[in-house]
Structure formats: C-alpha cells, structure tokens
Amino acid sequence: MRLAERIQKAWHDQAKWLIVLRPLSWLYRAVFLWQKNSKSKNAYRAPVAVMIIGNITVGGSGKTPLIIALVEYLQSKNIKVGVISRGYGGKGGGGKGVDGKGEFPLLVTLDSTPEQVGDEPTLIVQRTHVPMAVGPNRQHAIELLLQHHHVDLILSDDGLQHFALARDLEWVVVDANRGFGNEKLLPEGYLREPLSRLDDVTVIEHSAHPKTDLHMHLEPSTPYNLVDHSQPFNASLHYDAVVGIGFPLRFFKTLDDLNISYQKHAFADHHAYQASDFSTIHSQAIITTEKDAVKLKQLWHNDPEMLARVWVVPVQAVLSENVYQLFNDQLLGLNPNFKINLSHRPNS
Structure with a gap:
C-alpha cells in the first residue's frame, strides 16, 4: 500500500498515530492563513459573477455531479454559463498560453483529452457542452474563457481555497457519510480549512438520508x-x-x-x-x-x-427543492434580469 493510501485509510479510521503529524498541521494552518490574508487583499474580480463549488476536505465529495446538474439547470433557463477549473492532472495542450508557460490556460472542447485538461473537465464538457477553460491561474482561465464566449455567470469547479480569485457565491459540498474524520487540518486530518469556514458559505449536504433542507444525493442508473x-x-x-x-x-x-x-x-x-x-x-x-x-x-x-x-x-445529482429555491434567490441577488428565466424548475 502506497503512503498516500495509508494516510487516507488512517484518516478514514481516525488512527491515533496521526497525532505525530500535528506539528505539520500547525505549520499548514499558519501558511494557509498567511496566504488567505495576503492574496485576498488583491484578489482578481471578474467582470461577471463567479460562483465557487468546492469542499473543505481532501478527496471527493460529489461536487462534479453537482456542477453538471447546475450547468444543465442554467442552460435550461437560457442563462449563459461558463465553467473554470484548475484542470488537475492535465498537462496542457502546447502553444503559448497567457501564463507564459506555453500550456495553460486552455479551452476545453469535445476533442480535449484527460491528459490535456484533466478528467473532470473532460467529463463536464462531454456531458453538458458548456464553455470551459482550465488552468492553475483562475484569472487567466477566466480571461481566456471570456475572450471566446459571452457568459453571464462562471462556475468554478473547486477553487474554494484559491483566494486570489474574488467570488460572489460559495457553495461547499459536505459528504455526510464520510464526515470530517478527526476534524483536524492537513496532514493530521483531511480538512483543508477549519470547520468554522462552513459558517461563511452555503453548505449542501450530500446524503441519501439528509438532516438539512439543503441537500443532494447521487442517483445511479x-x-x-x-x-x-x-x-x-x-x-x-x-x-x-x-x-x-x-x-x-x-x-x-x-x-x-x-x-x-x-x-x-x-x-x-x-x-x-x-x-x-x-x-x-x-x-x-x-x-x-x-x-x-x-x-x-x-x-x-x-x-x-x-x-x-x-x-x-452513470450517476445524476438529485437536488432538493430548497437547493433550487436558494439558488434562484441568490442569482436574483446577483442579477435581477435572471428573474423570468429562473421562475420555475426544469422538468426532471
């Protein structure tokens, strides 16, 4: 078993030996807070509204199916939506990008491969045909996206901890089955941010047996x-x-x-x-x-x-009525012109 797998298993089992990593967690917290404070001061604000879909834990929480569901919802209402992502695992497509590295940012097309843009962006575009750009620098990804597409709203696949990007809405997906483990920051636990971060965001509970009004579950077919x-x-x-x-x-x-x-x-x-x-x-x-x-x-x-x-x-994210209602209300707060389009849910 590889080291990464052992640590993930230890997180899942809440192994007691993880306490030896606590000094590294303190260091992580210090660096994290420094980056948050320094980058937030000069954060890039896009000319259109930006909504972050992320999580505060390492590992999957179900955010990609949620993004697909929200994109399809917005498309059904004729709202021009675009998506950006870091493109984790992608190596770029060659050519000189605006980041000067010759690889990113990169537009995602139906012909893009996971090797170029990452697996999740490939899946999102294949499922929805949404305009999408990837790259570690979210500002450059947004600028490239807007050069080629007119959009009213940008969804950011992850990027909750990318404080160099200003955002208008923040949604965090919490997997109720997985929970928060020992509730410790990396690497003692699998939290990217303290649990107090959930006080400042919209929390979407991912659970087949939810305890909150704002919830989703994945329905396989x-x-x-x-x-x-x-x-x-x-x-x-x-x-x-x-x-x-x-x-x-x-x-x-x-x-x-x-x-x-x-x-x-x-x-x-x-x-x-x-x-x-x-x-x-x-x-x-x-x-x-x-x-x-x-x-x-x-x-x-x-x-x-x-x-x-x-x-x-195949799986589909099924969202509660309260999630759609909140989404409508939040979007109306960003742009009252969305009102006619978002008056009703699409037929399932």
Whole structure:
C-alpha cells in the first residue's frame, strides 16, 4: 500500500498515530492563513459573477455531479454559463498560453483529452457542452474563457481555497457519510480549512438520508457499455471494479446497492491509467465511474476489444427543492434580469 493510501485509510479510521503529524498541521494552518490574508487583499474580480463549488476536505465529495446538474439547470433557463477549473492532472495542450508557460490556460472542447485538461473537465464538457477553460491561474482561465464566449455567470469547479480569485457565491459540498474524520487540518486530518469556514458559505449536504433542507444525493442508473450503449447490462456477471476517485468507497457502495458482484481495484484520485494497471485483471467485464471512463477511453482508443469490456455506472445529482429555491434567490441577488428565466424548475 502506497503512503498516500495509508494516510487516507488512517484518516478514514481516525488512527491515533496521526497525532505525530500535528506539528505539520500547525505549520499548514499558519501558511494557509498567511496566504488567505495576503492574496485576498488583491484578489482578481471578474467582470461577471463567479460562483465557487468546492469542499473543505481532501478527496471527493460529489461536487462534479453537482456542477453538471447546475450547468444543465442554467442552460435550461437560457442563462449563459461558463465553467473554470484548475484542470488537475492535465498537462496542457502546447502553444503559448497567457501564463507564459506555453500550456495553460486552455479551452476545453469535445476533442480535449484527460491528459490535456484533466478528467473532470473532460467529463463536464462531454456531458453538458458548456464553455470551459482550465488552468492553475483562475484569472487567466477566466480571461481566456471570456475572450471566446459571452457568459453571464462562471462556475468554478473547486477553487474554494484559491483566494486570489474574488467570488460572489460559495457553495461547499459536505459528504455526510464520510464526515470530517478527526476534524483536524492537513496532514493530521483531511480538512483543508477549519470547520468554522462552513459558517461563511452555503453548505449542501450530500446524503441519501439528509438532516438539512439543503441537500443532494447521487442517483445511479443502469450501467452502459462504453462502446455499445444499446447492449443490455448483465447483472449476473462478476466484474472488476476499477476506480480512481477521491472516495472510492462511495462507488463500491453504489455497486452493492445495484447488487453487482465485483472485485475491488482502487487507485488514487485522478490516477493516470497505464496498461500495466490491468496486468492482473483478466475478466471479460470491467465496471467503472464516468470520470474514470473518460481516461480508459483515451487509454484504449486504439483497442476496441478492451473498450468493449468496459461498463460505466452513470450517476445524476438529485437536488432538493430548497437547493433550487436558494439558488434562484441568490442569482436574483446577483442579477435581477435572471428573474423570468429562473421562475420555475426544469422538468426532471
């Protein structure tokens, strides 16, 4: 087991030995507060409204499905929305970018690959066709996006701790099943920010059994074949479950709920798959997430036989009525011209 995996397991188990990392957590807190105070003073403010969708923990919380749901909602109301992201895991597309490094920022298109722009941006654009730009410098990403697209609102995929970017709205997704562990900052715990940060943001509870009015859950549907979507899913087979997300236990729980028999193969979040990763996988059926599927599609783009073995579990973020109502109210506060468009929810 790799060090990163051991630490994540320790976080999940709330291992007592993590206390030895407390001095590093104190250092992290000091550096974090210094960066927050220094960067916030000269934060870049975009010419359009910016909404952050993030979390205060390391690992997945469900924010990407939430972003997809919000983008689709706004599109259904004819509101011009764009998305930016750091593009974690992407290496850029070459050429000279405005950051001077020759790689970022980069517009995400339907032809973009996870290797270029990251797995989550690839998935978001493939699902929604939304205008999107990626790059570690959010200001440059926004400037590039606005050079090519007219948008009324920008959603930032993550970036809650990117204090160099001013924001108008902040939503934080909290996975109720995962919780906050030992409630300690990195690296003793998996908090990026103190829990008090939740007092200043809109908290969306991710839970199938919520305790709050503002909540969401992920609803899976029948798995589809990566090559032939019309091929019926065979639930009686034994699958190799391949996953590289921040919280793989959520995916395995989904498979359990779907009564699917499987063997676990968990990799680190944003894992760049190689053929060697599958040297011990000999079954004829692989099942994975949509986020992982975009990378497997790239890995085996010249091997249709391997692609035909891959089955994908689609999920959709289902939001409570209170979330939509709050979203409407917040957007009306930003721009009263949204009022006609946001008077009703789209039909599900």
